[in-house]
Amino acid sequence: MEKALQNLYTSLRRGSGLGALVTTVGSLLKKAKIDGNHHIIPSTIYELLEENFSSIKKLVQTLAKAQIIFEGSATKTETTSLEDFRNMIQEEVNYLSDMASIKNQKFHISNLQLGAESKFQCHFKLLQTAIRKLLINAMK
Numbered sequence: 001m002e003k004a005l006q007n008l009y010t011s012l013r014r015g016s017g018l019g020a021l022v023t024t025v026g027s028l029l030k031k032a033k034i035d036g037n038h039h040i041i042p043s044t045i046y047e048l049l050e051e052n053f054s055s056i057k058k059l060v061q062t063l064a065k066a067q068i069i070f071e072g073s074a075t076k077t078e079t080t081s082l083e084d085f086r087n088m089i090q091e092e093v094n095y096l097s098d099m100a101s102i103k104n105q106k107f108h109i110s111n112l113q114l115g116a117e118s119k120f121q122c123h124f125k126l127l128q129t130a131i132r133k134l135l136i137n138a139m140k
Contacts, residue, residue, distance in 0.1 A: 020055070021055075027045050028046075078121070079121060080122050080124055081117060082119075088124070088131065089109060090109060092128065095132070096135055096136065096139070099136070099139060103139065107135070
């Protein structure tokens with residue numbers, strides 16, 4: 001938990017965190033020109049504001065998911081087969097294929113089907129989120 005909070009703090013200080021949003025808002029306030037009851041801002045500042053808002057929105061959504069995990073309130077599990085787990089990983093790989101192609105990266109998933117009917121208990125959506133984050137971090 002302490003390491004997760006430290007990583008979060010580091011993430012917030014870096015380029016796509018709150019610091020970037022605050023800097024963009026500061027630029028917006030300095031560059032805005034009054035036109036009657038309206039303010040006019042350069043389109044580049046608007047685009048930066050929009051981009052940073054999107055990053056912060058994703059961060060807040062991730063924090064909400066992390067809070068559920070850290071509090072242990074995501075205890076509702078379901079029975080899942082290894083085949084379903086493998087299919088979910090394949091879906092995540094497909095989802096991230098455009099990102100992987102930027103650096104010409106490839107994923108290799110074993111096609112070994114032994115034990116595919118085996119079952120285990122998990123919170124499937126949280127596991128899917130963890131797999132996606134793991135793959136994204138692996139591509140960095």
